[in-house]
Amino acid sequence: MTLDAVLARIDETLPQSLDRLMELLRIPSISTDPAYKADCARAADWLAADLASLGFQARAAATPGHPMVVGHGGEGARHILFYGHYDVQPVDPLSLWDRDPFDPQVQDTPKGKVIRARGSSDDKGQLMTFLEACRAWKAVHGTLPGKLTIFLEGEEESGSPSLIPFLEAHRDELSCDLALICDTGLHESTVPAITTMLRGLTKCELTVHAANRDLHSGMYGGLARNPIHVLTRILGRLHDDQGRVTIPGFYDRVDELPDQIRQQWQSLAFDHAAYLGDVGLSVPAGEQDRTPLERIWSRPTAEVNGIWGGYTGAGFKTVLPAEAHAKISFRLVSRQDPDDIATRFKSWFEAQLPPDCTVDWHGGNEGSPASVMAIDDPAFEAARQALTEEWSRTAAYIGSGGSIPVAGYFKSILGMDAMLIGFGRDDDNIHSPNEKYDVESFHKGIRSWARILARIA
Numbered sequence: 001m002t003l004d005a006v007l008a009r010i011d012e013t014l015p016q017s018l019d020r021l022m023e024l025l026r027i028p029s030i031s032t033d034p035a036y037k038a039d040c041a042r043a044a045d046w047l048a049a050d051l052a053s054l055g056f057q058a059r060a061a062a063t064p065g066h067p068m069v070v071g072h073g074g075e076g077a078r079h080i081l082f083y084g085h086y087d088v089q090p091v092d093p094l095s096l097w098d099r100d101p102f103d104p105q106v107q108d109t110p111k112g113k114v115i116r117a118r119g120s121s122d123d124k125g126q127l128m129t130f131l132e133a134c135r136a137w138k139a140v141h142g143t144l145p146g147k148l149t150i151f152l153e154g155e156e157e158s159g160s161p162s163l164i165p166f167l168e169a170h171r172d173e174l175s176c177d178l179a180l181i182c183d184t185g186l187h188e189s190t191v192p193a194i195t196t197m198l199r200g201l202t203k204c205e206l207t208v209h210a211a212n213r214d215l216h217s218g219m220y221g222g223l224a225r226n227p228i229h230v231l232t233r234i235l236g237r238l239h240d241d242q243g244r245v246t247i248p249g250f251y252d253r254v255d256e257l258p259d260q261i262r263q264q265w266q267s268l269a270f271d272h273a274a275y276l277g278d279v280g281l282s283v284p285a286g287e288q289d290r291t292p293l294e295r296i297w298s299r300p301t302a303e304v305n306g307i308w309g310g311y312t313g314a315g316f317k318t319v320l321p322a323e324a325h326a327k328i329s330f331r332l333v334s335r336q337d338p339d340d341i342a343t344r345f346k347s348w349f350e351a352q353l354p355p356d357c358t359v360d361w362h363g364g365n366e367g368s369p370a371s372v373m374a375i376d377d378p379a380f381e382a383a384r385q386a387l388t389e390e391w392s393r394t395a396a397y398i399g400s401g402g403s404i405p406v407a408g409y410f411k412s413i414l415g416m417d418a419m420l421i422g423f424g425r426d427d428d429n430i431h432s433p434n435e436k437y438d439v440e441s442f443h444k445g446i447r448s449w450a451r452i453l454a455r456i457a
Contacts, residue, residue, distance in 0.1 A: 194397055
């Protein structure tokens with residue numbers, strides 16, 4: 001019955017919880033714009049003070065950029081770290097907002113009440129669900145719900161330049177048994193979910209050179225190499241007719257899905273026709289022997305993100321260009337190594353260059369590996385059951401086609417798996433004007449964390 005008392009406390013104090021969130025949302029903590037540096041520091045100090053009021057030993061730790069908020073408190077057999085970020089995206093274009101993005105308000109909509117403000121969903125509303133669950137627990141029991149470390153970043157929306165150095169410098173302080181990350185959402189806005197797979201990423205940028213200057217297409221066309229032809233011909237061989245990547249060894253470290261995960265994904269009844277229809281498409285591309293969910297969650301990709309060369313202005317300039325350029329990215333899964341995949345691609349590309357052509361590679365290999373969580377840890381199933389109880393829908397283990405690098409850093413630097421649980425919805429307009437967070441997501445998110453912590457902490 002002690003959990004029932006905590007849940008009742010959450011329900012009774014929801015107005016006060018919303019007031020605290022509104023106070024945090026009023027701080028314009030835009031990390032990428034130096035003009036808001038003082039506001040980022042103010043948000044960090046606000047959170048450190050709030051953690052201290054809950055009994056955490058908390059501080060806003062200085063970095064070369066914006067502060068990291070770190071708090072420690074509670075007791076328990078298992079040490080759990082909770083991660084969120086307090087910085088937000090810029091608000092441009094301001095003219096497309098219906099109200100001041102840093103003047104938060106609860107609004108009525110056809111789909112229910114929402115909290116309208118920049119950062120309401122990404123990520124202040126999400127991180128406050130966890131802190132409010134701890135607050136209710138403390139009010140009922142007089143103690144925190146386990147041995148907890150809170151780690152809140154202030155640069156997630158600007159590339160996290162201070163994150164890796166901070167993790168490495170504070171490895172002993174931040175290493176725990178399990179990390180909880182709140183920067184995710186419900187599956188298709190309705191199904192509570194734990195993200196257990198995140199694709200990694202590596203990128204390559206290249207320039208193909210042919211003649212030493214642009215050439216007249218009448219005088220040289222048909223005789224001289226055209227680097228755009230060369231580039232497009234090679235990139236056209238990047239996939240076979242079945243959608244598989246043709247780079248030798250590309251799939252060597254790609255593991256098959258566990259049967260348990262495959263069955264859960266099939267039960268989600270993903271409507272790929274509607275998913276593609278929303279963006280004006282209808283026919284699934286990619287590996288034809290894989291389900292649509294597998295293609296976007298658990299299979300690697302090779303994509304041409306940009307390609308250019310020659311004259312692209314108004315009218316015609318009939319030249320054979322001297323150069324052609326492209327940007328290529330790879331989403332990685334399982335045990336694929338970013339540097340290894342980039343090296344394989346470069347070797348594959350260079351082997352197909354014809355005489356008189358060379359290639360330059362720009363920048364170093366920028367990449368992060370995929371993250372695959374060990375769901376045999378009983379905490380994962382305990383959390384899934386807790387979510388199922390709160391939302392009255394069977395919670396699912398899902399994948400993510402994108403990347404959340406901090407989860408990989410927790411594994412590679414701190415040696416711990418992460419459980420990614422959030423309550424955002426697809427229509428929250430994160431990174432866009434009129435961002436919102438459903439009051440239901442905020443309320444049930446707090447209740448969800450209380451249930452999860454009761455089971456695992």
